[in-house]
Amino acid sequence: NAGVTQTPKFQVLKTGQSMTLQCAQDMNHNSMYWYRQDPGMGLRLIYYSASEGTTDKGEVPNGYNVSRLNKREFSLRLESAAPSQTSVYFCASSAGLAGGLEQFFGPGTRLTVL
Amino acid sequence: GDSVTQMEGPVTLSEEAFLTINCTYTATGYPSLFWYVQYPGEGLQLLLKATKADDKGSNKGFEATYRKETTSFHLEKGSVQVSDSAVYFCALTHNTNAGKSTFGDGTTLTVKP
Numbered sequence: 044n045a046g047v048t049q050t051p052k053f054q055v056l057k058t059g060q061s062m063t064l065q066c067a068q069d070m071n072h073n074s075m076y077w078y079r080q081d082p083g084m085g086l087r088l089i090y091y092s093a094s095e096g097t098t099d100k101g102e103v104p105n106g107y108n109v110s111r112l113n114k115r116e117f118s119l120r121l122e123s124a125a126p127s128q129t130s131v132y133f134c135a136s137s138a139g140l141a142g143g144l145e146q147f148f149g150p151g152t153r154l155t156v157l
Numbered sequence: 158g159d160s161v162t163q164m165e166g167p168v169t170l171s172e173e174a175f176l177t178i179n180c181t182y183t184a185t186g187y188p189s190l191f192w193y194v195q196y197p198g199e200g201l202q203l204l205l206k207a208t209k210a211d212d213k214g215s216n217k218g219f220e221a222t223y224r225k226e227t228t229s230f231h232l233e234k235g236s237v238q239v240s241d242s243a244v245y246f247c248a249l250t251h252n253t254n255a256g257k258s259t260f261g262d263g264t265t266l267t268v269k270p
Contacts, residue, residue, distance in 0.1 A: 047200075074256050085246065085262040086201075093255035101257070133200055137256045144189050144208075144250045146258060148200030 045069055049134050049149035056124045056156045064119040064152050066134030074137040075117035076101075076146065077109060079130040086133065092117055093139075124156045159184045163247050163261035170237055170268050178232040178264045180221075180247035188249040190214075190223050190230040195244045195263070204232075204245070208252075237268045 050065045068075065073094045078086040088101030090109040098109050106128060108120045117136075121128060131153050135146040164179040182190070189208045193201040205214030207223035207230065214221050219234045230247060247261040 076257070083262060086260045088257065091255065091257060099255075135200075139256050144252065144256045145191060145203045145206055146201075146250075146256070148193075148202065150198075150200050 047134055047136055047147050047149035049132075049152050051152060052150065053153050054155070056121075056154065058125060058156060060124050061120070061122050062124065063121075064132055064134075064154075065116070066118065066149060067116045068134075068136040068147070069115065070136060070138070070147065071114070072136035072147070073114075073139045075111065076135045076137070077107075077117070077119045078133045078135065079103065079128075080133060080151075081130050089119065089132075124154075126156045128154065129156045130154060159188070159249060159251075159259040161247050161249055161259050161261040163245075163264050165264070167265040167267060170266070172239055172268055172270050173236045174268075176232070176234040176237045176241075176266070178245055178247075178266070180230045180232065180261060182228050182230065182247075182249050182259075184228075184249055184251070184259075186251060187225075188251050190221070191248045191250065191258070192219070192221055192230070192232050193246045193248060193260075195246065197243075201246060237266070239268045239270055242266055242268045 076091040077089040092111040095114045134149045191206045192204040194204045205216040207214040210225035250258040
């Protein structure tokens, strides 16, 4: 049981390049989330998916897009990376109301945009 | 909107000292409250939780009580160890299927031998 997995672990991009961060969970959770973590700012929600087939904007969605490919996978895409998107990105999942609401986090992707 | 305020860090303690990390929240309704811990280079993991007023969450010697009258969920441990050095996040989650959470900014704890 791997929990929540993320790829890649590290990535360096040049301004304007695009990339997709991958996330998968094997706990049969309904809800999935993408956060970014910046020093002194806690975690900020980028996008979330309450269930397969639905996605919604979080607190800081600009510059990002997401796809809930199936119940297991939730990807985050940067179409044209900017230095302001240098951050650590975490994917998380939750069983939702029926399962206790706690979130399970992946190990993170450390992204640097030059 | 919702918000979570944690005491500012960093916090440095000697081993076996008593720990308190304050957390207060602003929210409508009756959210569930959580403490998560993040060790260096890792993602967050659940430390403890409380789902209704006056509930006490506990785990690994840490405790926190859901106080609705003071909108607080302070984290305490009677005797910290070097291995407790980490960043601690307080969070609230509304009781909906989407389960979105609001996190505090985190408090860095360093325990010295």
